[in-house]
Amino acid sequence: MVYILAALLPPLGLLVNGQxxxxxxxxxxxxxxxxxxxxxxxxxxxxxxHAVIAVHMKRSDRRQREIVDAIERNGTPPPGWRP
Known part of the structure; x- marks a missing residue:
């Protein structure tokens, strides 16, 4: 949904994504x-x-940070994680 918003109304899509x-x-x-x-x-x-690329980069950074945090907490990757 954020990607569609970023494609149609770029500044609004970036604001909704927290950028x-x-x-x-x-x-x-x-x-x-x-x-x-x-x-x-x-x-x-x-x-x-620009908006779609920025949204994608931010979301992939969040996903990667969640995986690293889960590995640091538990010593194993989260369930359902595939390399």
């Missing part, structure tokens, strides 16, 4: 991309791509 600085950077990226998008339509995708 306010990335949301501000995305707002700054949107302005020139709208202007350049009138000439090169591919630029319309840049803010959405």
């Amino acid at each position: 306010p600085i990335s949301a501000l950077v995305n707002l700054v990226i949107i302005v020139p991309c709208i202007l350049l998008g009138l000439i090169f339509p591919l630029f319309f995708l840049v803010p959405s791509a």
Whole structure:
């Protein structure tokens, strides 16, 4: 769900994911991309791509941190974990 929000409304998707600085950077990226998008339509995708990549990186970092914490607590990986 967050990925869809990040693709359609990039700054809002980043805020929902807990990344306010990335949301501000995305707002700054949107302005020139709208202007350049009138000439090169591919630029319309840049803010959405930035948001989707940032959300993915944050979520994978959280997942990895949870696995490391579980290994440190229990000495074994969490149930259902596959390398």
